Structure formats: C-alpha cells, structure tokens
Amino acid sequence: xxxxxxxxxxxxxxxxxxxxxxxxxxxxxxxxxxxxxxxxxxxxxxxxxxxxxxxxxxxxxxxxxxxxxxxxxxxxxxxxxxxxxxxxxxxxxxxxxxxxxxxxxxxxxxxxxxxxxxxxxxxxxxxxxxxxxxxxxxxxxxxxxxxxxxxxxxxxxxxxxxxxxxxxxxxxxxxxxxxxxxxxxxxxxxxxxxxxxxxxxxxxxxxxxxxxxxxxxxxxxxxxxxxxxxxxxxxxxxxxxxxxxxxxxxxxxxxxxxxxxxxxxxxxxxxxxxxxxxxxxxxxxxxxxxxxxxxxxxxxxxxxxxxxxxxxxxxxxxxxxxxxxxxxxx
Amino acid sequence: xxxxxxxxxxxxxxxxxxxxxxxxxxxxxxxxxxxxxxxxxxxxxxxxxxxxxxxxxxxxxxxxxxxxxxxxxxxxxxxxxxxxxxxxxxxxxxxxxxxxxxxxxxxxxxxxxxxxxxxxxxxxxxxxxxxxxxxxxxxxxxxxxxxxxxxxxxxxxxxxxxxxxxxxxxxxxxxxxxxxxxxxxxxxxxxxxxxxxxxxxxxxxxxxxxxxxxxxxxxxxxxxxxxxxxxxxxxxxxxxxxxxxxxxxxxxxxxxxxxxxxxxxxxxxxx
Numbered sequence: 001x002x003x004x005x006x007x008x009x010x011x012x013x014x015x016x017x018x019x020x021x022x023x024x025x026x027x028x029x030x031x032x033x034x035x036x037x038x039x040x041x042x043x044x045x046x047x048x049x050x051x052x053x054x055x056x057x058x059x060x061x062x063x064x065x066x067x068x069x070x071x072x073x074x075x076x077x078x079x080x081x082x083x084x085x086x087x088x089x090x091x092x093x094x095x096x097x098x099x100x101x102x103x104x105x106x107x108x109x110x111x112x113x114x115x116x117x118x119x120x121x122x123x124x125x126x127x128x129x130x131x132x133x134x135x136x137x138x139x140x141x142x143x144x145x146x147x148x149x150x151x152x153x154x155x156x157x158x159x160x161x162x163x164x165x166x167x168x169x170x171x172x173x174x175x176x177x178x179x180x181x182x183x184x185x186x187x188x189x190x191x192x193x194x195x196x197x198x199x200x201x202x203x204x205x206x207x208x209x210x211x212x213x214x215x216x217x218x219x220x221x222x223x224x225x226x227x228x229x230x231x232x233x234x235x236x237x238x239x240x241x242x243x244x245x246x247x248x249x250x251x252x253x254x255x256x257x258x259x260x261x262x263x264x265x266x267x268x269x270x271x272x273x274x275x276x277x278x279x280x281x282x283x284x285x286x287x288x289x290x291x292x293x294x295x296x297x298x299x300x301x302x303x304x305x306x307x308x309x310x311x312x313x314x315x316x317x318x319x320x321x322x323x324x325x326x327x328x329x330x
Numbered sequence: 331x332x333x334x335x336x337x338x339x340x341x342x343x344x345x346x347x348x349x350x351x352x353x354x355x356x357x358x359x360x361x362x363x364x365x366x367x368x369x370x371x372x373x374x375x376x377x378x379x380x381x382x383x384x385x386x387x388x389x390x391x392x393x394x395x396x397x398x399x400x401x402x403x404x405x406x407x408x409x410x411x412x413x414x415x416x417x418x419x420x421x422x423x424x425x426x427x428x429x430x431x432x433x434x435x436x437x438x439x440x441x442x443x444x445x446x447x448x449x450x451x452x453x454x455x456x457x458x459x460x461x462x463x464x465x466x467x468x469x470x471x472x473x474x475x476x477x478x479x480x481x482x483x484x485x486x487x488x489x490x491x492x493x494x495x496x497x498x499x500x501x502x503x504x505x506x507x508x509x510x511x512x513x514x515x516x517x518x519x520x521x522x523x524x525x526x527x528x529x530x531x532x533x534x535x536x537x538x539x540x541x542x543x544x545x546x547x548x549x550x551x552x553x554x555x556x557x558x559x560x561x562x563x564x565x566x567x568x569x570x571x572x573x574x575x576x577x578x579x580x581x582x583x584x585x586x587x588x589x590x591x592x593x594x595x596x597x598x599x600x601x
Contacts, residue, residue, distance in 0.1 A: 075554075076553045076554055076556065079556065080374060080375060080556075083372070083374065084372065084375060099554070099555050099556055100374070100556045102556075103373065103374050103555070103556035103557060103558075104372060104373060104374060105372070105374050105556055141459070143540075144540075144550060144551075144554075145542065145547060145550075145551050146550065146551045146553075146554030146555065147554055169542070170459050170542070171459050171540050171541050171542045171547075172454065172459050172540050173450075173451050173454050173459070173539045173540030174451065175451050175454060175455045175540065178455045179455065179459075182455065184455075184458055184459070313555055
C-alpha cells in the first residue's frame with residue numbers, strides 16, 4: 001500500500017475520533033440554557049408522583065431546558081436543602097413553608113399542585129362518625145405529632161370547636177390501616193387518595209371525613225428559594241411551565257400516566273396491585289384539578305396560618321405575600 | 331512480709347483528671363461557636379451553642395424536657411431490665427447446655443440480622459402505640475450483646491474450679507452462686523455497659539415508629555418545626571442519659587468487683 005491512502009485513512013480515523021469526542025448539544029444547550037438538577041419529592045417513588053414521571057417521559061422538562069433527576073427525602077430535609085441552595089426545587093406541603101419561614105428558612109411556594117388538602121379521617125363504620133363533632137370522645141390515631149396529617153386533624157377538630165383534649169389521641173406511626181383494622185383505635189388520620197383504597201380492598205366498613213370539606217388548607221406544591229428567584233427567575237418560570245404541562249397531561253391521560261409511572265415505581269406493573277393503584281392515581285388527580293393549574297388561594301394560606309397560630313406552632317402571623325407567589329405560573 | 335497497698339492518686343492528679351475533660355468540652359464549644367459565626371451558618375442548619383443553651387433553659391423551665399425525658403427513661407430502664415433478664419437467663423442456659431445451644435443459637439444469630447428499625451412499626455401494630463412496644467424494642471436491641479457476654483462469662487469459668495466445687499460436694503445452687511456468678515460478673519458487666527447505651531437507642535427507635543411523648547418525639551416534632559436548637563437539646567438529653575446509665579453500671583462494677591482488687595493486693599502481699 002502506498003503512503004497516501006494510509007495517510008488519508010489515518011486522517012479520516014482521527015476526524016471520526018474527534019467527532020465522537022465532540023459533545024452533541026441540543027439547541028437549548030447550545031444557547032447555554034440547560035439546567036441539570038435534582039428534583040426532591042417526599043418519602044418514596046409512588047404513583048401519586050405521576051406528573052414527574054410523565055414530564056420526564058413526554059419531554060416536558062426537556063422542552064424547557066430542564067434535565068432533572070428524581071430523589072426522595074423527608075419534608076424537613078427537603079426544605080433545608082432548598083433553603084440552603086443545595087437544591088433548587090422540592091415538593092412539600094404548605095404548612096412546611098410557614099413553619100420554616102418562621103425559623104428563617106428563605107423558601108417560597110411557587111406552584112400549588114394539590115388544589116384540595118388530601119388529609120382525611122377514616123372511622124369505623126359502626127360508630128356513625130360523619131362530622132368532625134362526632135369525633136369527640138373517640139380514639140383517633142395520627143401517624144405523628146407534626147406534618148400535614150396532624151395539622152389537618154387539628155384543623156378538622158378546630159372546625160367543630162374541639163381540641164386534642166376532646167379525643168383520645170394516639171400516635172400510630174404510618175400504620176393507620178392496620179391500627180384501624182385491628183381495632184386499636186376507632187378512627188385514623190389518612191391520605192384521602194391512598195388509605196381508603198386499601199380499606200376498600202380489605203372490605204373494611206368505614207366512614208370518611210375530608211379535611212378539605214371543613215377547612216381550605218394549602219397542600220403539596222413546589223417550593224424554591226428566595227435566592228433562586230432573585231438570581232434565576234427564568235429557571236423558576238420554566239420549572240412551573242414544565243410541571244403545569246405534566247400535570248395537565250396526567251389529568252387528561254390517566255391510563256397512559258399510569259403506564260409511564262410503572263417504569264419509575266417498582267411493582268405498579270403487578271396485576272395484583274394495578275386496580276388499587278389506578279384508583280389511587282384517579283383520586284389523586286381529583287385533588288389536582290383547577291381552572292388555572294398551580295394557582296394558590298390566599299384563603300388557603302390564611303386558614304393554614306390561623307391553624308398554626310392556634311396550635312402554637314407559629315408565634316406571630318407571617319407575611320403571606322412573601323411565602324407564596326403565582327408570578328411564575330404559565 | 332511486704333504489703334503493697336494500691337497507690338493513691340494525688341489531689342493534683344485527681345483534679346487534672348477532671349479538668350482535662352472539662353477543658354476539652356470548653357474547646358469543643360468554642361470551636362462550635364467559631365464555626366457557626368465564621369461560616370455564617372443559618373440557625374436552621376446548625377444553631378450556635380448559645381442558642382441551644384437558651385432553648386435548653388426554655389424547655390426545662392416549661393416542663394417539656396422533663397416530660398419527654400421521663401417517658402424515655404421509663405422505656406430505657408424497662409427495656410434494659412427486660413432485655414438483661416431474658417438475655418442472662420437464656421445465655422446461662424446456652425452456656426451450660428450444648429443441646430440448647432444447638433437448638434437456639436441459629437435463630438438468635440439470624441434474628442440479629444433483622445434491623446430493629448425495620449420491624450419497629452410492626453411491633454407498634456402488634457403491641458400498640460403505648461409504652462410496652464418501646465420497652466420491647468429497647469429490650470430487643472439490648473438482648474444480643476448481653477446474651478453473648480453472659481455465654482462468654484459463664485464459659486470462662488475454668489473447669490478445674492468446677493472440679494473443686496464438686497470435690498467439696500457443693501450443690502448446683504452453691505456452684506452457681508459462689509463460683510459461676512462471681513467468675514462471670516466482669517464479662518457480664520462489660521456487656522451491661524454496652525447494653526445500657528444501646529437501650530437508649532432502642533427507646534428512640536421505638537418512639538420514632540409511633541409515640542406521643544419521649545425524647546425521640548421531641549426531636550421529631552422539633553425537626554418538623556425547623557427548631558434545630560430544640561433538636562440539639564433532645565439529642566444532648568439522650569447523650570446525658572446514656573452517659574449516666576454507663577456511669578451507673580461502671581459504679582456498680584467497681585462496687586461488685588471490689589473483691590478482685592482486694593484479692594490482688596492480698597496475693598501480692600504474700601511475696
């Protein structure tokens with residue numbers, strides 16, 4: 001072989017190698033707009049986080065130049081991560097915003113995902129407990145003495161002029177269904193989209209009191225930090241836009257959303273759980289519906305603050321206008 | 331005949347023994363304060379020592395700290411007692427019977443592979459959210475180290491001493507009381523020291539699975555309210571509790587095993 005073809009081959013190989021090393025950029029990356037970050041959500045992967053899975057699979061986040069990795073942590077940890085700038089966004093319940101801001105954590109609620117407070121009280125069917133006032137004198141189990149469940153219970157009791165002293169309050173941990181079924185307590189605080197499905201599956205006779213029917217409280221939504229809003233408001237806007245598309249698509253296409261979620265949540269493709277988990281998703285969707293997705297209502301924040309002040313968890317009223325904003329909604 | 335009495339520490343040496351730990355503590359607190367100030371740490375991440383001290387005073391004066399500490403202490407002492415008695419009884423049986431050892435050991439060892447934090451919610455379901463489930467969880471954590479030390483202690487008794495007791499026509503009870511118990515005590519008490527600190531962990535694990543009161547609840551509720559200073563107070567209270575229990579077992583050990591030091595002195599005096 002002569003030297004010239006060899007040189008051409010070498011040059012071609014070098015060009016191919018260089019081409020392989022050269023990164024491929026999307027248009028957003030070429031403009032330097034792609035943001036990669038970890039999106040924090042509570043507890044563990046669950047069908048109730050379907051919009052995030054949908055957003056990833058349908059490319060809603062990518063369209064807005066967002067490359068997100070999903071992670072799970074406790075609410076208090078997530079608030080601290082966002083407050084210190086370690087994470088740009090997280091999903092937490094509304095009371096976490098007021099409680100943490102009272103301790104100087106600079107977070108802001110920018111997208112109200114759940115439009116109805118999801119906490120409810122399920123009671124043994126034979127007791128005839130259908131209103132908050134009926135809870136007086138009965139044993140009520142709550143998972144813990146903090147968080148949305150306990151605050152929801154206090155709001156429910158407060159709507160009937162009751163306090164903890166009027167019931168036999170028990171702390172059950174996250175074993176509400178088992179505790180109710182085994183008769184250790186007469187009523188339990190639950191998530192309206194979740195535990196009732198388990199109770200129905202076990203054929204348990206129960207009555208349900210939804211906190212949202214008696215108190216308009218702010219529930220789960222996306223938070224960010226004051227620092228991010230000041231330094232990169234466009235990122236906040238893009239996150240809100242992407243998530244709004246994801247929530248809307250999930251609401252309109254629940255079956256597809258379930259199939260997508262099965263890729264992210266172990267066990268959802270098990271025929272034994274599909275019926276129940278699809279019901280959980282359907283009931284969750286009912287809590288998300290709104291004329292304008294993501295919009296907060298001042299009434300919800302005011303009621304939440306009132307409950308926290310009554311419980312003694314807040315010493316003084318907060319500046320609610322600084323705690324949340326709809327300015328970044330599409 | 332020489333009599334070598336144990337050496338007495340001078341007053342200066344004893345004072346130095348107390349001052350050094352206090353000085354270390356002071357240096358630690360100063361370093362903590364400096365870290366918070368120089369690092370501009372927000373209070374919800376790392377409160378300054380002064381903030382923790384003020385919170386400690388507040389929760390002490392309003393009764394919150396005593397209420398939670400008392401509950402945890404009951405759970406700890408109950409768990410320590412239940413775990414210790416069960417472990418010692420089973421440990422003695424295993425140490426003295428090959429058949430019992432072969433029957434039970436595999437299950438006991440396997441049970442230790444189960445993380446207590448994973449089964450704590452189940453125990454709350456089975457035994458209710460009251461004190462007993464926390465006592466049980468504490469006892470489960472304490473059980474294994476005391477069991478192992480009981481077995482080791484009983485088996486450490488030299489066989490020739492058993493022969494001596496048999497040659498003196500000692501009854502089973504006399505052998506147990508006058509030989510096995512004194513001989514096993516040093517190892518047993520070492521296990522009890524470990525168990526004493528572990529019992530505090532067990533009580534808190536139980537409280538985090540479901541409880542209305544206790545230092546674990548106090549810490550959890552403070553976490554939910556982003557009151558990190560109060561969390562620190564709860565943690566420090568647990569540390570003090572564990573150290574106090576350890577110290578109590580240490581004192582018990584020194585008292586119960588006095589005869590060892592006296593025996594060593596008499597032995598030395600023979601030469």
